[in-house]
Structures are given as C-alpha cells and as structure tokens.
Amino acid sequence: MHFASRLLVLCRGDSARIAPWLDERDWRWIATCALTITAGCALYGGVVGLWRAPTQALYTAVKMPLLIFLTCGGNALLNGLLAQVLGAGLSFRQTSVAILMSFTVASLILAALSPVALFLLWNTPPLASATRGVGHSVTLLSDVLFVAYAGVVANRRLLALLSRICATREVARRVFWSWLAGNLFLGAQLSWVLRPFIGSPGLPVQFLRDDPMRGNFYESVFNALRHLFS
Amino acid sequence: MNTPNTPNDPATPTPSITPPSAVPGPPPPLPAGLPADAGIAQVLEALLKHPLQLVMELQRKGSARTAVALALTAFIALAVYGVIIGTFSGGSQLFLAPLKVSLGSVVSVLICLPSLFIFACLAGAEISLRGLVGALCAMMALTALLLVGFAPVAWVFSQSTDSIAVMGTLHLFFWLIALAFGLRLLTTLMSVWRVSDRLHLRVWKFIFVLVCLQMTTALRPIIGTSADVLPREKKFFVAHWVENLFRGARTSSVAD
Numbered sequence: 001m002h003f004a005s006r007l008l009v010l011c012r013g014d015s016a017r018i019a020p021w022l023d024e025r026d027w028r029w030i031a032t033c034a035l036t037i038t039a040g041c042a043l044y045g046g047v048v049g050l051w052r053a054p055t056q057a058l059y060t061a062v063k064m065p066l067l068i069f070l071t072c073g074g075n076a077l078l079n080g081l082l083a084q085v086l087g088a089g090l091s092f093r094q095t096s097v098a099i100l101m102s103f104t105v106a107s108l109i110l111a112a113l114s115p116v117a118l119f120l121l122w123n124t125p126p127l128a129s130a131t132r133g134v135g136h137s138v139t140l141l142s143d144v145l146f147v148a149y150a151g152v153v154a155n156r157r158l159l160a161l162l163s164r165i166c167a168t169r170e171v172a173r174r175v176f177w178s179w180l181a182g183n184l185f186l187g188a189q190l191s192w193v194l195r196p197f198i199g200s201p202g203l204p205v206q207f208l209r210d211d212p213m214r215g216n217f218y219e220s221v222f223n224a225l226r227h228l229f230s
Numbered sequence: 231m232n233t234p235n236t237p238n239d240p241a242t243p244t245p246s247i248t249p250p251s252a253v254p255g256p257p258p259p260l261p262a263g264l265p266a267d268a269g270i271a272q273v274l275e276a277l278l279k280h281p282l283q284l285v286m287e288l289q290r291k292g293s294a295r296t297a298v299a300l301a302l303t304a305f306i307a308l309a310v311y312g313v314i315i316g317t318f319s320g321g322s323q324l325f326l327a328p329l330k331v332s333l334g335s336v337v338s339v340l341i342c343l344p345s346l347f348i349f350a351c352l353a354g355a356e357i358s359l360r361g362l363v364g365a366l367c368a369m370m371a372l373t374a375l376l377l378v379g380f381a382p383v384a385w386v387f388s389q390s391t392d393s394i395a396v397m398g399t400l401h402l403f404f405w406l407i408a409l410a411f412g413l414r415l416l417t418t419l420m421s422v423w424r425v426s427d428r429l430h431l432r433v434w435k436f437i438f439v440l441v442c443l444q445m446t447t448a449l450r451p452i453i454g455t456s457a458d459v460l461p462r463e464k465k466f467f468v469a470h471w472v473e474n475l476f477r478g479a480r481t482s483s484v485a486d
Binding site: 115 | 340341342343344345347348349351352354355356430433437441444447448464465466
C-alpha cells in the first residue's frame with residue numbers, strides 16, 4: 001500500500017491493518033508520519049499565529065511541529081520503558097512509532113480544521129481594533145478547542161491500537177494512561193518554553209520569550225489560581 | 231421531501247437507511263447507479279426520491295457530469311432564493327444578495343470540505359474525495375431546492391413587513407429546515423459508506439452550521455442595505471444578530 005494512502009487507514013482507526021506497521025523496518029512510513037506532522041502542524045500553527053502578525057505565523061508554524069517532535073523525543077525512552085514494565089510487549093521502536101502515528105492523526109485533524117480556523121481569523125477583530133482583547137480570547141479559545149478535539153481523537157485511536165496489540169485490555173489501558181500522563185506533563189512544559197504561539201496583544205512578536213526557561217507551566221497555573229481565589 | 235430511497239419495484243430489496251450500530255453490519259444492498267445518459271431531470275429526481283442511486287453514481291469514475299449538474303443546480307437555486315431575499319430592499323441588493331448567498335455557500339462548503347474528508351475517515355467511512363465532493367454537491371442541491379420551495383412564502387413576507395429582524399429570522403428558519411434535510415441526506419450517504427462512529431459527523435455538522443451562520447455576517451448586508459458592499463467592521467454573528475434584533479423595525483441599516 002502506498003504510504004500516503006496509509007494516512008486514511010490511520011484516520012479510520014482500522015487497528016487490524018495498522019498493528020502490523022509497528023513491526024516494519026521500512027523508514028519510509030516513519031518519514032511519512034514525520035512529514036505529515038510537520039506539514040499539518042505548520043499549516044495550523046501558521047493560521048493561529050497569523051492573528052498577531054505574519055512573523056508570528058511563521059514562528060508558530062515552526063514551533064508547533066517542533067513541540068510534537070520534542071515531546072515524542074523527550075519521552076521516547078520513558079514511554080518505551082513503561083510499555084515494557086507494564087507488560088505491553090512493545091519495543092522502544094514500536095512504542096515510538098505508535099505514538100508518532102497518534103500525533104499524525106492529530107496533525108491531520110488540525111490541518112483539516114485550518115480552513116475553519118482561517119475563516120474564524122478573518123472574522124476576528126484584528127490587533128489594531130479597539131476590541132483586540134476579544135480577538136485574542138477568541139483565537140485562544142478556538143485553538144484550545146481544536147487542539148483538544150484533535151488530541152482526544154488521536155488518543156482514542158492510540159488506545160484502540162493498544163487494545164489490539166496488548167495481551168489484555170487492562171494492560172492496554174495502563175500503558176495508554178501512563179503514556180498520556182507523561183506526554184501531557186512534558187508537552188505542557190515544552191509549550192510553556194516555546195511560548196508564544198498566539199502572541200499577547202501587548203507583548204512583542206518573538207520566536208521565544210526572553211528567558212524562556214524561567215518559570216514553568218504548572219507554577220503559572222498555580223499562581224493564576226491563587227490570584228483568582230485570593 | 232419524499233422519503234429517501236423509496237423502492238419502485240416491490241421485488242427490489244429495500245436499502246436500509248437506518249443508522250448503523252456501533253459495530254457496522256454488512257453493507258445494505260445498493261441500487262444500480264443512474265443510466266449513463268441520465269439528464270438533469272433524472273439526477274434531480276434521484277436526489278429527491280432515490281439518494282442511494284446518486285451514491286452509486288457519484289462513486290463511479292466519470293461521474294463528474296452528475297456532480298457538476300448538482301453543483302450548478304445548487305448554485306442557481308441559491309441565487310434564485312437570493313433574489314427573493316434581495317426583493318426586501320430592492321435596488322442593488324437584487325443582484326448583490328443572490329451573489330452573496332451563492333458564493334457564500336460555495337466558500338462555506340470549500341472551507342469545511344477538508345474537515346469533512348478527515349472526519350469521515352475518522353468515522354470509519356470507506357470514502358473517496360470524489361465521492362465526498364459529490365455528496366456535498368447533493369447535500370447543497372437538496373438544501374437549495376428546498377429553499378426555492380420556500381421562496382414564494384418568503385417573498386410574500388418580504389413584501390408585507392419593514393422589519394429586518396423579522397425577515398432575518400424567517401430566512402434563518404427556512405434555511406435551517408432546508409439544511410436539516412440536506413444534512414439528513416449526507417447522513418444517509420454516510421451510512422452507505424459504512425460510517426461506524428457518528429460523533430465526528432455530528433461535530434462536522436455543527437462546524438458547518440457555524441461557518442454558514444458566520445458567513446451571513448461576514449457578507450452583510452444581505453437583507454438590508456449599506457453604502458459598502460462588504461462590511462468594514464469584523465463581528466461575530468451572535469453579536470450582529472443581537473444588535474439587529476434590538477434595533478427594531480427599519481428598512482435600511484448599515485449594519486445589517
């Protein structure tokens with residue numbers, strides 16, 4: 001089967017046909033997934049960043065796929081270990097391919113939603129308008145919704161695949177939740193480091209904020225909650 | 231609208247249009263496609279009475295003629311309804327409103343086409359892009375034809391009220407009814423394509439309706455009049471509607 005046409009099978013979540021791909025030694029399938037993630041996330045990131053400025057669009061187009069690859073790479077060892085410890089019987093390579101395929105599905109969904117996001121952007125109050133706060137909020141909210149939807153669907157596909165290849169559903173569930181927790185934990189912090197993605201109206205357009213490693217995602221959430229309830 | 235897929239021949243097995251369960255069963259028996267020399271009348275008859283025949287036709291290679299016929303039907307029928315909308319204000323709106331309604335619908339479909347393709351795949355549909363484009367053409371054609379059916383009623387009201395809010399609500403009501411039939415047709419077509427998970431299709435329908443609603447605001451004024459052909463101020467449709475509903479009766483409004 002042509003590697004590009006495999007993407008449709010991946011979207012359909014046909015686990016019976018997808019499972020054998022984990023055993024393949026052909027690098028072209030991995031390259032296809034990586035290219036799809038790069039193209040899909042870059043397209044969506046470009047649209048999201050466009051509200052702030054064209055330069056921000058370019059930056060976000062670069063940073064969105066980067067975020068995915070850094071999360072995959074950063075957790076590759078941990079995920080492989082967890083898969084083996086929890087009894088999934090997957091090698092490090094198979095683990096990485098399974099997670100890469102899950103991100104590929106998310107990227108395809110984001111790419112497919114890019115025209116909708118662009119239309120939304122076209123209707124959003126621009127940065128120069130008095131209601132730019134509304135524009136920023138709408139962009140942020142829609143981004144959260146689109147990314148959440150893509151993430152949920154992609155993870156459902158991953159769980160279905162794990163359920164097929166693991167000995168029991170219980171093992172599949174354990175492996176899935178451990179991967180998800182690890183990827184969310186690292187992904188959230190990496191998204192903090194790689195900020196801004198949309199770009200606050202009052203701050204300059206930058207690839208990374210000054211001193212990007214300072215502070216962390218969880219600390220800022222905690223501070224926001226404390227500020228809210230104090 | 232007639233019941234979709236009513237068999238002409240009692241001996242012919244009735245193709246099922248009931249929603250598939252979570253685990254798709256065997257595909258329903260499908261009717262033959264349209265004859266090779268089918269004219270526009272036969273295509274439209276199939277659209278109204280035997281949508282599954284259209285599915286078979288649109289899946290077939292070389293079915294571009296049918297898809298084009300459906301797309302043209304949709305475009306022209308929407309333009310006709312647009313003229314009726316334009317009669318409320320008259321003047322330049324008589325040609326601007328049909329242009330905006332037709333082109334706005336085309337743009338809405340184009341915006342949502344990639345997401346429908348991916349969502350259909352996510353839902354497990356064994357579908358080709360060609361078949362999907364044809365299905366969307368069929369959906370829009372059916373919606374547009376039903377709107378033309380509503381056109382005389384809309385025209386009567388447009389001549390008997392000065393209120394943009396009333397006319398806007400009425401057009402929206404008619405459009406929602408027509409679109410509901412169009413979306414139901416799409417669901418029927420999807421059931422043939424063995425869609426196992428309808429959640430994605432529902433999400434897509436929601437997105438499509440939102441895009442269409444926003445398009446009415448992005449291309450305003452469609453009912454009323456304005457010095458500008460297109461708006462200078464960006465606004466979301468809910469805010470625009472609320473403003474117009476509270477503005478009350480006016481024959482002309484720059485913001486409509």
